Amino acid sequence: MDISLFEQYESNVRGYIRSFPAVFDTATSATIVDVEGKRYIDFFGGAGSLNYGHNHPLINQALITYIQRNGITNALDKATVAKHDFISAFQSIILKPRKMDYKIQFVGPTGANGVETALKLARKMKKRSNVIAFTNAYHGHSLGALAVTGNEFYHGDYYDVPRNVNKMPYDNYFDHDMDSVDMLRHYLGDGSSGYELPAAVIVESIQGEGGINVASVGWLQKLSALCKEMDILLIMDEIQVGNGRTGDYFSFERAGIMPDIITLSKSIGTGMPMSIVLMKPSVDVWSPGEHTGTFRGNSYAFIAGAAALELWRNDDFSRSIRAKGKQVEAAFKDFQARFPGWITDVRGLGMIWGLESLVEGFCNEVSKQAFQRGLMMETAGASDQVLKFLGPLVISETELNEGFEILTDAILAAVAVFEKTGRTPCAA
C-alpha cells in the first residue's frame, strides 16, 4: 500500500497528507498505527472531532450491536430509535443538569452547516442581515460560514465577497486600554457609525484555528450583556471547544452565560459526521422543512454520540480533563522556560493549549520533527505560529508523557536545524 496513489488521484487541495505523510490504518485511545506498523501519539485529535479517543470500546460495541441488529442507517429527519435515544440522553445528561432550556435542530452533518443554520435563523428571526464576527474567527468553508471566517487564504473576490458582516477585534486583540465590547457598544449606539444593529454576534469562547486565543470570562459576560441589552442574538460556536474540551461540557459555562444559539459538531458524533444547533425556544422560528439536508439522520453518529454522553453522567470526566489539562499546561510552560525566544507564549484552557513561536517557520519545523519521531501535532494561527495540543480527552498518562518526550526531542531538533542555518530566537 503506497501513498503515491493519493498523489496520483487526489486533488491538489489535499493538505494534512502533506504534513503527516503516512498511510494510517488503525487507532485506539490516543495512539495511531500506520501500515508500516509505526505508532504515533495523537496530539491532533481529529482537529477536535476525537475528544472521546479512537475506537473507544464502549462506543464501538454500541455501534456494532446496532449494525448487527440492522438498525436504520440514515433517516433524514424522521423519528428513529437511534435519534430518540440521543435526544433523550442529551436532554437528561447535558441540558437538564445545566438548567438549559433549548430546542435541538439536527442539521447537515458538518460544523459549517451548523453555522449556516445559526446565521440563517438569526437573520430570519431578527429581520436584519448584518452579523458581527471576530478577528481570527474560524467558522467553516461554505459561503455563509466563510463570510464570518477570518483567514484570507480561504477567500476570493470571485466567489465569496462578504455580505454585511462587520469584523470586530477579539478579546485582547489589541494591546490597548479599550475593550472591544465597549467599542462595539459605541459603534451600535452611534447611528452614523456604519455599524448597523446586527441580527447576531457569532463567537468562539476560545479560538482554536485562530491560534488558541482564550476570551476572558469578563469579556464573554460583557458581550452577552450587550447582546441582551441591544436585542442581538448571541451565537456561541462550540464546534471545536465544546464537547468537554475545556473541562465543562460547553466552553462558555465558565462565564455563566446562556447564548441564544449554540452550534455543536466535531466530537458530538465521536468522529462520525454530525452537527446540531441548539436554540432557545423563543428563537425557534423555523417553518417545517425550511432548512433541510440528506444526512441529518446519521444514526451511527447518534448511537455513538449517545454512548459517549454516558461519560458525562457524573463529574469524573470533567475532573480528569482538568487534571490532564494542568499537566499539559505545566509541560508547555516548561518548554517556554527551557526554550526562551523559541517558545514565546503558552496559552490555553482545559485540554486545548498552544505553544506560540514568533520565529518564522519554527512551529512547522517542530511539527515535522515530531511526526518523524511518532507524534502527530498540527500548527494553528494565520502564519502557523502556534503548535496546537488537541489530543483526545481520554488520552492516558502514558500516552501524554510519551508525547511530551517526543515533543521535547522535536523542539531540540528544530532548534538545532534553525541554529545551523543561522536563524535566531526572538529577543526577550
Add this chain to the structure above:
Amino acid sequence: MDISLFEQYESNVRGYIRSFPAVFDTATSATIVDVEGKRYIDFFGGAGSLNYGHNHPLINQALITYIQRNGITNALDKATVAKHDFISAFQSIILKPRKMDYKIQFVGPTGANGVETALKLARKMKKRSNVIAFTNAYHGHSLGALAVTGNEFYHGDYYDVPRNVNKMPYDNYFDHDMDSVDMLRHYLGDGSSGYELPAAVIVESIQGEGGINVASVGWLQKLSALCKEMDILLIMDEIQVGNGRTGDYFSFERAGIMPDIITLSKSIGTGMPMSIVLMKPSVDVWSPGEHTGTFRGNSYAFIAGAAALELWRNDDFSRSIRAKGKQVEAAFKDFQARFPGWITDVRGLGMIWGLESLVEGFCNEVSKQAFQRGLMMETAGASDQVLKFLGPLVISETELNEGFEILTDAILAAVAVFEKTGRTPCAA
C-alpha cells in the same frame, strides 16, 4: 418509546417526521420496521442516499470487520487504508472503464458542500463570478448552494440574496419552439444582454426535487457543446441521480458527455455522510488546504462505499436497475391510464420516476394514504405535484409489487376522499 419526545425537544424545522409519523427502528433491503413492529415498503430510499438498500449484508459485514479491528474513524484528509481502498476501487471500477480521467476531491460530507466546492473551484479557475443555474434546480442549503437552488421557500432577503447567478429555463421548461441552450447562446453572444460570460453552468441531468424533469440527450449534448465553445465549465450535479440511479453509474453517460466537474454524494457512502467532487486534471487549480473540513475522512463511509462499488464490477447491476425501472414505468403508466385526470403525467428514467397530479393536494393525500398502509413515498416539485419513486436499486420483486399494490389502494382512497369533498380530476 414515544414520538412526543421529538415534538418536545426538536426544532419546529423538522419535516419528514410530520409526513411519516412513526418511530423507525430497523430496516433491510427496501423494508423498514417501526417500534410497533409495523413494516413499510420504502419507495423513498433516503432521498437517494440508500440506492444500495438498507443494511446490505456485504456492506454491514465490511463495516463491522473494520470497526472490530479498530480501523481509524476520521482522518480528515490524511491517507488511510480505508481511503486508499475507496480511491482504488473508484478508479478501477468506475472511472477507468469509462475512460474518465478525473481527480477526486474529498469534501465536507454533504452534497451542498460538494456544490459549494465545485462552484468555488470554477469561479477561482475562470476568474468570473457569474454562474448559470436552471429553473427548478436543487443543489442544497448552504448559502453558496442555495444561490443556485430554485425553490423560493428556502430563500430569504435577509440571508441569501443571490450573487451573480443567472437562471435559465431547464430543458422543456417552456412549451415553445426555442431551445433554452439556444437562448443561452444568444444571451452570451450579445454583449449587452446582461448575461455575462459565466465561470460555469451547473445542472442536474434529471431534476429530482424539481419534479422529476428529465433532460433530453440532445439538450445535454448541446449544453456541453456550448460550454466547450464558450470556455465555460460544465458542472454536472450527480448527487441524486448518479450512483446508478438511471441504470448507468453516472446519469449523464446516456448523453456521451464529459463534464468538467462532477459532484457525487448521497449513496456514495451507502447512507453514511460522504461527498466527493471529480474534476478534470486541468481544472484542479486548488492550492493545498484551500478548501477544508473536518469530516472529509469518514472512513466508515469509505469502507462501505468501496464494498458497494463491487456491485459495479460487471453489468448485472445496471441490467437489473433497467429491468426494475421498466417495471416501475409500466406500473406508473397503468396508474395514469387508470386514473385519468388524477394522474396527469408520468416521467422518469431508470429507477427515478414521478407520478404527476395537477389536482392540488392530491399527491400529498396519496402519500398520506400510502403511509397508513405501509408504503413510504414522498412528493416532489414546488407545489408537491409529483409522487416520487426513489426506492433502493436493490429492491426485490416482492417488495416492488407489494409497493405497487399499496400505492393502488392509496390512490383509490385518495380519489375517494377527493370525490367525497367535491374535488374533481383535471379535464383531459
Add this chain to the structure above:
Amino acid sequence: MDISLFEQYESNVRGYIRSFPAVFDTATSATIVDVEGKRYIDFFGGAGSLNYGHNHPLINQALITYIQRNGITNALDKATVAKHDFISAFQSIILKPRKMDYKIQFVGPTGANGVETALKLARKMKKRSNVIAFTNAYHGHSLGALAVTGNEFYHGDYYDVPRNVNKMPYDNYFDHDMDSVDMLRHYLGDGSSGYELPAAVIVESIQGEGGINVASVGWLQKLSALCKEMDILLIMDEIQVGNGRTGDYFSFERAGIMPDIITLSKSIGTGMPMSIVLMKPSVDVWSPGEHTGTFRGNSYAFIAGAAALELWRNDDFSRSIRAKGKQVEAAFKDFQARFPGWITDVRGLGMIWGLESLVEGFCNEVSKQAFQRGLMMETAGASDQVLKFLGPLVISETELNEGFEILTDAILAAVAVFEKTGRTPCAA
C-alpha cells in the same frame, strides 16, 4: 485653442471627443459651430438632452432674466419661486391633461440618480430586493443603476456584481413564438423557477442605447397588466425617450398605461442637469430626507424647463414631431432600399430612429465620414451596429435635409472604403 489640452489633462476615459474631434463653441437650433467656424448639423441631440434644441431663444431669455434679477441658484430641496413655477407648469401642462395623478420627487440631477431613487423606493415599499430588467437595457452608471444595465463593457467583477436582478428578454429579443411577458408570468407563477417575485420591473419603452428597439404596444400593455396582477411596481424609464421624443410627452402614452414610477431627466432641464421621479401617491412611502443630494434644486434648470414646457400647451409641438419623424423614417427607408446589405434594418418611432448595419464597423465608418462632412451622429447597440438619429425635436426642415444629404454622402463614402478593402454587404 487646441484639442491637445484635453489629451494632456483629461482622463483616458474621455469618449465622444474621440468620435467627434473638434472644439465646439456655439450652437443654435440643430447647428453647432466649432472654434474653426465649421458648422455641424446635430443628429446627436446631446444624447437626448437637447430635445428643445441649442439655445432656444425663449429659454435663453428666461434664463438671462432670472440671472439678472439674482434669482437663487441652488436651493437643495427648499421651496423657491423657480421650483414653484416648474411644478406648477408640469402639473397643469403635462400631468393634469393626461389625468395623471403623480407626486414629483426632485432627485440628484442625473438620470442614474433617478433610476437609483426609483429602485430604492420600490424595494423599500415592497420589502423585496429582486427587480426585473431587460436585455440591452441602459439605465446608467452608478452601482444601483448599473446593476440593471446590460452592456458588459461597463461591468466588472471587482466593483459591481449585480445583486438580485433578473434579466428578461426585451420585446422581440428572440425570434420565437413565446412572448417574454408570458415567460416572466410563467417564471413568477412557478415557486421553484428561481425567479422571485420582484419589487419592480424597470423598462424603457424604446431602448435607445440598446440599439433603437421599439417595444410594441401589446407587449407594454401585457407587461403592465402582469405587474398589476402580481403586485409588482412598473417603473418606466423615460430618461431618453420621454420629453416628447416619440411625439407624445411620455413615450408610453401610445400604450395607454399608467406606470407606478416614472423617471425623467435629459431634456427635462433643456440640457442643464436635472432629474425627477414621478410616483403614484400610494407609492410615495419615503420618510422626509431619506434620499437627498446637493443639486436637487438647480433653479436654472427649473426656469429653463418651465419655459420649455410652454411648447406643450397645445398640440402643435406633438404634430410637428410626428411630421418630422415621418421624414426621418422615409429618408432612412430610402437608405435601406438604396444600400441593401449595408443598411440591414430601419427601426424607430417619432423622432428616434436607427439605421442598422450588420456589417462590422460600417456604422462607425459612416459616423466618421459624416462628421468630416459636418454631421454629428453617433452609433448605438452593443457592437455599434446602429446609427442613431436623436436630433433636436425643433430641428428645422433645412437642417434636416442638409443632414440627410451629408448622411447620403457619408454612406457612399463608407461603402467605397469598405469595398476598396474587400469587405462586403450582408447577403439578402
Add this chain to the structure above:
Amino acid sequence: MDISLFEQYESNVRGYIRSFPAVFDTATSATIVDVEGKRYIDFFGGAGSLNYGHNHPLINQALITYIQRNGITNALDKATVAKHDFISAFQSIILKPRKMDYKIQFVGPTGANGVETALKLARKMKKRSNVIAFTNAYHGHSLGALAVTGNEFYHGDYYDVPRNVNKMPYDNYFDHDMDSVDMLRHYLGDGSSGYELPAAVIVESIQGEGGINVASVGWLQKLSALCKEMDILLIMDEIQVGNGRTGDYFSFERAGIMPDIITLSKSIGTGMPMSIVLMKPSVDVWSPGEHTGTFRGNSYAFIAGAAALELWRNDDFSRSIRAKGKQVEAAFKDFQARFPGWITDVRGLGMIWGLESLVEGFCNEVSKQAFQRGLMMETAGASDQVLKFLGPLVISETELNEGFEILTDAILAAVAVFEKTGRTPCAA
C-alpha cells in the same frame, strides 16, 4: 405664491423645506430673500455648494455673456471652449502652483457620481473589491456611494446591503490610547483578521455631515503613509471641504499629502451641478467611454467655475477665509463659554465650524428660532447634535455679525423654551 403647492405635489421625501419653510426668491452674497421680502443671513451655504456666495457679480456676468453668445450648453464629454477654459484655469491656478500632477475626469454632475467613479476606478485598478470607509462618513446616496456612508437612516436591507466595505473609526472616534490607523495597520498585517487588503481607503479630512469632526494632521499623514506602504489607493473626498472651505484650496494641504484620487463637487461649479475626479496619471487606467453620463459637459458650470477660480490667482482669498474663520471660531467659543452645558463643544477649521449640544433636540430648537429671526443654519451629526456653520466664503463682515447676533438671540430663545419645559443643560 404659496408653499402649499409643494406639499400637494412634491414627494414626502422633501426635507429642507420643512426646516426652512419659506418660498425663497433671490439672493446675493450671503443674504437670501423670500417672496414676502424677508431677508435671511445664510450660514448654510447650499450645504457647501455656495462657497462663492449667491450670484457673485463676476460669475453672473460671465454666465450671461456666455448665454448671450449662444455658447453650447451641454456637450457630454466632447471638447468645448467652455471646458477648455475651465481645464486651463484649473491646471494653471490650482494644480500647477501646488505641484500636483493629476488627470481630470469630468463625471456625472453630483458628488455621489464622483465617489462612485473613484471607487470603481480604484477597484478596477487594484483588482480588489474591498474598501475602507470611516465612522460618520458621508459620501452620497447612490448605492456605491451609500455603501461607504455611515448614517443608518439612509440604509435598508432591501436595497443596499454593503458589499465588502470595512468601517474603521475616524480620528479620535474612540477616547482611547490606540490610533485608528494603527488599528488598521494591525488588521491588514494579520492575514486572519478578516480585514482584506483593500483597493482604497476613502476619507474626508473633515467630516461635515458627520458632525464637524476634524482629522488631525498627524492622523492624515499616518493614513497616507500606511496606504503607500501597503499599496492601497488613498481617496480624499473633498466634495464638502475642498474648494477653499478650510482656507487652502484642498482641505488636505495642511497635511502635505498627495492622495491618489480626489473627488470635488459642490462649489466647483459655483452652485451649478458639476463634479470632477482627479487622479494621479498612473491611476488613470480607464478605457475610453468606460464610465459615462449625459451631464458631464455642463458648460454653464464650467464658465462659472472658471470665473470663480480667478479668486485663487493670489493669496488674498485664502487669507480672508482664514481671517473670517477666526471670527467664527471666536464667536462660537464665546457661545460655549456663555452657555455652558447647552453648548458642549466647538469644533472646526477655516470656515467650517460646529456648535455641539449634547442636550437632545437643542440644536434643532436653535435652528428653528434662528430661522424665525432671519438666519439659515442647519444641524449635522447622526442625532442632529451639531449646529453647522457653512456660510459662503465671501460672506461680508456685516452679514457675519448680523448672523452672530441672530444666533445669540436664537440660543437664548432656545434655552428659554427648554428651561420652561424642565429640560436641563449637560453637567460640566
